[in-house]
Amino acid sequence: MVNDGVEPSRVGVVAMWLAATITLTTMLCLGVRKTGDYAAARYAVHYAYEAALVWHLAWRGPAISHLAECPLGPSVNGRLGRLAAAAAALLFCLTGLGDAGLFLLGVAVSVVAVLVVWRRQVTWRAAAFGVGVSALAFLAGGIPFWRHGFVQKPILVFMLAAVPPMFVAGGLLVARTGLGAIRLLDGRYGIALRSFIWGAVLFIPFGLSNAAGSVRPGLDWVNRWWQPLTLPLWSGIGEEVVYRTVAVCLSFALLRPSVAKSARLAVVAAVVFSAASFGLAHGRTLNVLFVTGLGYGLPMAVIFARRDWEHAVGAHYMINMVPWVMAFLRV
Numbered sequence: 001m002v003n004d005g006v007e008p009s010r011v012g013v014v015a016m017w018l019a020a021t022i023t024l025t026t027m028l029c030l031g032v033r034k035t036g037d038y039a040a041a042r043y044a045v046h047y048a049y050e051a052a053l054v055w056h057l058a059w060r061g062p063a064i065s066h067l068a069e070c071p072l073g074p075s076v077n078g079r080l081g082r083l084a085a086a087a088a089a090l091l092f093c094l095t096g097l098g099d100a101g102l103f104l105l106g107v108a109v110s111v112v113a114v115l116v117v118w119r120r121q122v123t124w125r126a127a128a129f130g131v132g133v134s135a136l137a138f139l140a141g142g143i144p145f146w147r148h149g150f151v152q153k154p155i156l157v158f159m160l161a162a163v164p165p166m167f168v169a170g171g172l173l174v175a176r177t178g179l180g181a182i183r184l185l186d187g188r189y190g191i192a193l194r195s196f197i198w199g200a201v202l203f204i205p206f207g208l209s210n211a212a213g214s215v216r217p218g219l220d221w222v223n224r225w226w227q228p229l230t231l232p233l234w235s236g237i238g239e240e241v242v243y244r245t246v247a248v249c250l251s252f253a254l255l256r257p258s259v260a261k262s263a264r265l266a267v268v269a270a271v272v273f274s275a276a277s278f279g280l281a282h283g284r285t286l287n288v289l290f291v292t293g294l295g296y297g298l299p300m301a302v303i304f305a306r307r308d309w310e311h312a313v314g315a316h317y318m319i320n321m322v323p324w325v326m327a328f329l330r331v
Helices: 008-029 039-060 078-097 100-117 124-148 153-177 189-202 204-213 232-259 263-281 286-306 309-329
Strands: none
Touching: 008 039, 008 204, 039 204, 039 286, 100 153, 100 232, 100 263, 124 153, 124 232, 153 232, 189 204, 189 309, 204 286, 204 309, 232 263, 232 286, 232 309, 263 286, 286 309
16 A cells, blocks of 8 residues: 555545536536536546546555455466456456346356355355345335336346345455455444445545436436435445446456466456446447446446445445436426
8 A cells, every 4th residue: 555645646636526526516507407518528527537536546556466366266277277267258248248138147147156166155244234235225226216117127126136145246256356345244334434435525526427417307206305315325236236346356356367467457457347337238329338337437446446345335326316416406
């Protein structure tokens, strides 16, 4: 870890956070959600802050020397093993870049394999946390989404059932790879809460940018003050389990043996894959890939890899919370 103190990356991210927050708040006050004005300026501010944040996280994160060289075990060591791991990684990437349902199926199969192979390392505590975070996500956002048809019911059912085993498998992958962390599983609850808050604070500009993008019709049912505070927990928890703890760590685990001389390359590839698959799950267009995937998914993947899962949940929460607040305020 780099020693604390004043340094260029910290100064840069603070300055850009202030500039982006002030600029995007001003745009919202000018009614850009309804007019669509200043789109180019909004994207410029968004990606400028993203560059500063990713730069800061890259330099301020833990060293990568502790990352496992062969996370899936010695059986994938050697030339044949590396080729097999590379082939599996390619297949996983192709799955992620294909249909979203196919991607989730691939993730589900991978999770089952992880739980079967490492079944002796599964703990009741991890399983309880998995059930708990899934239940919290469903109660906070899943039930309202079900009632008002905001999310398709099969997806809600799938996420409710799939998040617990994915959370457990993600915890095993985090422990094996050394990539990221899950503070809840470490029993560091105070740090987990602090990480969530810091993730939310750091991503305020992204939340403002997301809110400034457009107005989604059919949200008249958002008429209680607490709804903007609870609804984002569904995607914040569920999608961060799928696209960060599982997608990032599994991609890294598959790629790491084939790039033994460069752990950094494996991390970058895993982060980019997570961002791309996250973006394409929201739409099959280049615009969605670049805006949702690289604009939001990439910094969330980086903050997971360089900090922890709770930072990523807080980040995702803030990205979605600001638009929900706007929907509640009818602006």
